[in-house]
Amino acid sequence: MKIDLSNLIVGKYYQINLDSTIEINEIETEENNIKLTKPIKINGGIYNTDDGIYLEAKVYFEFETNCSRCLKELIVEEEANLQYRIQIEEDEEIPFDEEIIKASEYTIDLTKPIISSILLSIPMKTICDENCKGICPQCGNDLNEGQCNCEDDNIDPRLAKLKELMD
Numbered sequence: 001m002k003i004d005l006s007n008l009i010v011g012k013y014y015q016i017n018l019d020s021t022i023e024i025n026e027i028e029t030e031e032n033n034i035k036l037t038k039p040i041k042i043n044g045g046i047y048n049t050d051d052g053i054y055l056e057a058k059v060y061f062e063f064e065t066n067c068s069r070c071l072k073e074l075i076v077e078e079e080a081n082l083q084y085r086i087q088i089e090e091d092e093e094i095p096f097d098e099e100i101i102k103a104s105e106y107t108i109d110l111t112k113p114i115i116s117s118i119l120l121s122i123p124m125k126t127i128c129d130e131n132c133k134g135i136c137p138q139c140g141n142d143l144n145e146g147q148c149n150c151e152d153d154n155i156d157p158r159l160a161k162l163k164e165l166m167d
């Protein structure tokens with residue numbers, strides 16, 4: 001996603017509004033593949049200030065995952081922040097604590113920063129519901145769909161009945 005900054009740099013504009021979408025279906029990482037279920041929305045701007053050129057935007061995305069408790073498939077909406085200083089000239093001095101995007105011929109490419117902001121915003125755990133009961137660690141039953149028979153001191157009620165008769 002390339003943005004031409006020349007009008008901002010020559011001072012024709014003070015800001016460029018960003019309100020667009022970018023379609024990325026999948027982000028591959030070393031651990032897993034993240035499937036994005038709809039186009040990513042970017043909303044914000046690039047601002048020419050006395051201190052330099054800054055990008056500030058929100059990234060809205062939706063991805064496929066599983067409930068950490070019951071493993072059910074889920075689609076989760078999240079948002080991420082894009083905050084960068086834009087470096088126009090190679091020799092431009094940038095304070096050490098500012099994250100930068102380097103412009104090349106007055107153009108920046110936002111694809112990589114968008115992807116890294118998404119990767120940073122994916123939660124470690126996702127649950128389908130606050131009250132999700134998860135799965136039984138013994139039989140693997142989804143406990144949201146009903147109790148399994150493991151809970152009662154590990155004795156199947158039918159067997160308990162049988163034991164009673166035998167006694």
Ligand SMILES: [Zn+2]
Pocket residue numbers: 067068069070071072127128129132133134
């Ligand atoms: Zn769940």
Ligand SMILES: [Zn+2]
Pocket residue numbers: 136137138139140141148149150151
């Ligand atoms: Zn069980």
